[in-house]
Structures are given as C-alpha cells and as structure tokens.
Amino acid sequence: MKQSGQIITKLKELGYRLTPQRMMILSAIEKSDRHISAEEIYSQIVAEYPQLNISTVYRTLELAKRLGLVTETDLGGGRVRYHPAEKGHHHHLVCQECGAITDLDEGLLSSLKSVLLREYKFSADLRHLAIFGRCVNCRK
Amino acid sequence: MKQSGQIITKLKELGYRLTPQRMMILSAIEKSDRHISAEEIYSQIVAEYPQLNISTVYRTLELAKRLGLVTETDLGGGRVRYHPAEKGHHHHLVCQECGAITDLDEGLLSSLKSVLLREYKFSADLRHLAIFGRCVNCRK
DNA sequence: TTTACTGCAAATCTTTTGCATCAAC
DNA sequence: GTTGATGCAAAAGATTTGCAGTAAA
Numbered sequence: 001m002k003q004s005g006q007i008i009t010k011l012k013e014l015g016y017r018l019t020p021q022r023m024m025i026l027s028a029i030e031k032s033d034r035h036i037s038a039e040e041i042y043s044q045i046v047a048e049y050p051q052l053n054i055s056t057v058y059r060t061l062e063l064a065k066r067l068g069l070v071t072e073t074d075l076g077g078g079r080v081r082y083h084p085a086e087k088g089h090h091h092h093l094v095c096q097e098c099g100a101i102t103d104l105d106e107g108l109l110s111s112l113k114s115v116l117l118r119e120y121k122f123s124a125d126l127r128h129l130a131i132f133g134r135c136v137n138c139r140k
Numbered sequence: 141m142k143q144s145g146q147i148i149t150k151l152k153e154l155g156y157r158l159t160p161q162r163m164m165i166l167s168a169i170e171k172s173d174r175h176i177s178a179e180e181i182y183s184q185i186v187a188e189y190p191q192l193n194i195s196t197v198y199r200t201l202e203l204a205k206r207l208g209l210v211t212e213t214d215l216g217g218g219r220v221r222y223h224p225a226e227k228g229h230h231h232h233l234v235c236q237e238c239g240a241i242t243d244l245d246e247g248l249l250s251s252l253k254s255v256l257l258r259e260y261k262f263s264a265d266l267r268h269l270a271i272f273g274r275c276v277n278c279r280k
Numbered sequence: 281t282t283t284a285c286t287g288c289a290a291a292t293c294t295t296t297t298g299c300a301t302c303a304a305c
Numbered sequence: 306g307t308t309g310a311t312g313c314a315a316a317a318g319a320t321t322t323g324c325a326g327t328a329a330a
Binding site: 037 | 318319320321322328329330
C-alpha cells in the first residue's frame with residue numbers, strides 16, 4: 001500500500017484513522033476499472049491478508065459512501081456495487097446474458113433528464129442508471 | 141376469490157392446478173395498481189388466510205414469471221417487484237426520499253433505445269427501467 | 281492513553297430448497 | 306388414485322450489528 005489514492009487522502013483530511021484495512025479496501029475500489037462489489041473487494045484482498053473480515057469491508061464502504069467518496073449502484077443480481085465518486089458519473093449497459101457491463105457516456109441522457117424535469121417535475125439522478133439488455137456479442 | 145383474472149385463466153389453460161393460494165396470490169398482483177413485492181403479497185393475504193406460507197408466494201411468482209405472465213423488476217432496495225405482463229411495459233420514476241413510484245409513458249424512451257442499438261449495438265430491454273431521483277412533493 | 285476500528289460470531293433480511301403431507305384433477 | 310402443490314423448517318447469500326479486544330493517533 002504505497003500509493004495514497006484520493007479517497008484515502010480525503011479520509012485522513014477528515015480526521016478518520018488510516019488503517020491498513022481501509023487503505024487496501026479503498027485502493028481496491030480506486031484501482032478497479034469497473035464497479036466492484038463488497039465480495040469482490042474482500043476476496044481480492046483476502047488472498048494477501050487472510051485476517052481481513054468482510055464486515056470491515058462493508059463498514060468501510062458505508063463510511064466512504066456517507067462521506068460522498070464512493071457511490072453505490074444497484075446493477076441487479078441482488079448485489080450492490082461501488083465506484084469512486086471522483087471518477088464521475090455514467091450510465092451502464094448491463095448484459096443480462098453474459099453479465100458484461102459497458103459504460104455509457106454521461107451526455108447521452110441529458111435530454112431525458114430535462115424532459116423528466118419539465119413534464120414530470122421529477123429531478124432524476126442519472127448518475128448511475130442501469131439499462132438492461134443484450135450486448136453485441138450475445139446478440140450474434 | 142370469485143373473479144378469475146387473466147393470469148389465473150391462462151394458468152388453467154396451460155394445465156396447472158388452480159389452488160386457492162395461487163388464485164389469491166395472482167389476484168393480488170392483478171389487483172395491485174403498482175409493482176408489488178412478494179412480502180407485500182404475502183402479508184396482504186395472510187391477514188385473511190393465516191396458513192399461507194411465503195414460500196408458496198415465491199414459487200407461484202417464479203412459475204408465473206417463467207410462463208411470461210408476470211414480469212419482475214428490480215427497483216432497488218434489495219427487493220424484487222412483480223407486475224402483470226399483460227398490463228404492458230413502462231418505466232418508473234422512483235423517489236429516493238419518499239419511495240413513491242410514478243409510471244412513465246413507454247414511448248418516452250424509444251429514441252434512447254434506437255440510439256443504443258445504433259451506437260452501441262446494444263439491444264436494450266427498456267420494459268421496466270427504473271430511474272431514481274426526487275419527486276415533485278419531496279422537491280418542495 | 282484514548283477511543284476509533286477491527287475481528288468474530290451471531291443476527292437479519294430476502295429468497296430458495298428438501299421433504300413429507302395434502303389436495304386438485 | 307396420481308402427482309403436482311403446499312407447509313414447514315432449514316439453508317443460502319448478502320449485509321448488519323453487539324461486543325470485547327486491538328491499534329492508530
């Protein structure tokens with residue numbers, strides 16, 4: 001755990017203790033190129049640090065989420081996934097056949113957002129919208 | 141259980157047994173004006189028929205889903221919800237503050253569907269898209 | 281030294297499943 | 306009378322929590 005990511009730095013600034021567990025957990029989220037689940041974070045770290053407990057993972061995720069450092073997305077499958085808040089917002093194309101998750105450009109749904117606001121007076125949080133369907137490969 | 145809804149009729153046509161439990165469960169889905177969860181169906185019926193078991197609710201939902209009579213939607217909150225397939229498709233505006241679920245017109249996202257297909261070669265299943273945010277009342 | 285954080289075990293919540301009994305046909 | 310459906314209890318999978326011990330500051 002040499003590198004101190006942005007989330008870890010922020011946590012220290014806010015006066016929270018920097019434990020090795022927290023550093024490993026948060027660094028796993030930052031390094032992940034996709035949305036990652038608690039279980040995935042856990043098994044990734046446990047290979048090196050067998051003493052890590054899954055409840056520590058959940059507690060750290062809960063803390064980071066409360067502080068707005070990571071965002072939580074429900075991409076279905078009865079499992080919640082996490083992503084650094086700083087990496088920005090985007091939408092997800094979730095393939096129901098192979099499970100592949102493709103990120104979508106943020107701008108694509110901006111017109112939808114304004115329609116919803118105008119017609120339904122509904123302030124949509126489109127930061128992590130999940131759209132289910134079938135991807136290129138599975139459609140062949 | 142006087143009335144025989146469309147789902148119940150269909151079930152009989154397909155050769156499945158019409159038990160009082162199935163009739164109550166399926167009729168609860170048909171009568172509901174919104175998406176209903178297994179737990180809600182159960183507690184609604186159990187008031188009258190205390191001998192009903194929740195696993196029967198899940199098994200009946202599983203059957204109806206497999207036969208394409210009801211559709212399943214994950215509107216978040218770690219709970220799956222059900223809706224008669226015959227009532228058609230629509231999208232949902234889910235208020236994260238009060239939990240209110242507003243249905244959205246099906247046509248609203250048809251242009252999105254074609255963009256996704258053209259640009260991403262992704263066949264989106266927009267039958268039950270959930271959009272999270274804050275509703276009219278909670279925004280005041 | 282203080283007390284926030286962790287590990288452990290047990291609890292919770294939703295959903296699933298094995299098995300013996302029961303009832304729809 | 307058959308066999309599919311139900312009830313019960315237990316299991317399974319994700320997440321949460323109480324509590325005592327541990328380590329970051």
